[in-house]
Amino acid sequence: MKIVMFSETYIPQVNGVATSIHLFRKYLEKRGHDVYIVAPASPENDDKVLLIDGITFPMEKQHKLPIPDNRLINNLILEIDPDVIHSHAPFTLGIAALRTQKKFGIPHVHTYHTLLVEYRHYIPKPFTPPRNAVEEFSAWFCNQVDHVVSPTAEIKAELQKYGVEKPITILPTGIDIESFEKHDKFSIREKHEITSNDKILLFVGRLAKEKNLEFILEIFEELYKKFRKIKLIIVGDGPMRPKIEEYKNETQAGRNIILTGYIKRNDLIEYYKQSDLFIFASVTETQGLVVLESLAAGTPVVAVAKKGIKDVLMDGQGALLINEVDKTEFLKKVEELLTNEELLENLSILGKEYVKNYWSMNIMAEKLEKLYFSLEKNVKSNRSFNFNLFSNMIYRLSKIGDKIFKTEEEE
Incomplete structure (x- = not known):
């Protein structure tokens, strides 16, 4: 099976999401699958990572807001003809995964790694989105994909409370013992x-x-x-x-x-x-x-x-x-x-x-493999996605970026 994972982060960055993706890739490859990554970070000389450029966060130089290159992504998809795509964040590369899903009719799994409502404080006032807006956005994104993965039962319940109607499988990341x-x-x-x-x-x-x-x-x-x-x-x-x-x-x-x-x-x-x-x-x-x-x-x-x-x-x-x-x-x-x-x-x-x-990571990779195999290749979707919520969020982020850069210059 050929799998393409879309993520805003990847190793060598040190965080839970990057580690999770790296481990699932490693153990899926042990099971004979080909796993490709689309991300703004990559280990050296990794020819299965499509490196996406982006805007560096001023306060955290190791992180970027990726700016998807649809031409490069399309070329990758045409070259390898993946059986499934798997997104790991509902932001710029998550939207790129949605576009890929729609354009090529490829089954799309999304892992909701982070309770976004708990991280709104990073967006300074007056741009901080209200809790219900973040919940609505999360539900909108998850309802566009074919299957949602939740690391815990609590997050699954939270997503269902938001209004997520797509199937949700509880699948935590295992440990590389x-x-x-x-x-x-x-x-x-x-x-x-x-x-x-x-x-x-x-x-x-x-x-x-x-x-x-x-x-x-x-x-x-x-x-x-x-x-x-x-x-x-x-x-x-x-x-x-x-x-x-x-x-x-x-x-x-x-x-x-x-x-x-x-x-x-x-x-x-x-x-x-x-x-x-x-x-x-x-x-x-x-x-x-x-x-x-x-x-x-x-x-x-x-x-x-x-x-x-x-x-x-x-x-x-x-x-x-x-x-x-x-x-x-x-x-x-x-x-x-x-x-x-x-x-x-x-x-x-x-x-x-x-x-x-x-x-054990072996157990978790086997479960994810079974989930992938359960998905059928879609006919190219004719439905049109409503990107208004995403566009509004990007607008807010751009304003925040302006504010951050202005502050740095004044200092």
Whole structure:
């Protein structure tokens, strides 16, 4: 089977969607399928990625708003004659996927990775769209495709509440267990000059408001007061980085924080494997791959059981969970693991078994393969799509871009 995936992000960018697409591609190819990617990012010398240029976001240079080249996309489709297309975001390349679906009559699967209503704060006032507008847009897009994939049951219910009528399959991203079984490449303690007596806490993710990083910093402040011999490694980048750097430079606890920025996937695995504990307080995750990756590496997790985290983790199976964002309760769980080596080791073993039994990438790729095979090749569609909602959103984005660039020039 030949599959073309459309995405606003791909490796080497470090985020959950890029990782998900990379893993599904890898395991579908293991099953004998040809997978092509249309995206604004690509590994070096990957001839199965059609690289799409775009507008670089001023505050996050590693991300672009892709500007689809319909000629290049059409040429790719004509050359490989795909059996299915699979979009991973409802924006510019998602619209390109809709146009491809209509023009060539190819079955179209869409994965709704992100609860967009939770990210409206990135669009500054007065351009911030109301919640119902985002819900309406999401429903409109999903109702144009042939089948929708949701990472969790909660997101499926949310989409149905919006008015999505197309079939929705719950299919989370699995974990590439094999990559966590290799021998260590390097020592993170040597790399960052961390003594053998220091405990290492780890956070991996985009440095942004929705990850609840201020809470993580508050937790570390209290832990440092009690333990002293403790480090917090923060892997990732994003708009909150300057604030974290300010905290790092101006406080005693902050001087024990290590900011790595984005790091290569193979190197990231070493951070998972060699840390003592993974801490995570986001309450807006659609799935939260990072917590499962930590368990696969044998590093227990303390997290808040909200949204996607609640759907993927089980309390006691490699993780200790709290039901609400509560500093006292979170600290209690972290301190319990930092002072009880037997419990930490037991959770490490249970976490690995949990991921292997329920979250193997082999299982998820097989399910996606069956979904693809269930779709029939469409006759070229005569229906016309109403692109007004999308056009309005692009107009808002262009205004926001103007505002951002104007601000930078004035500064």
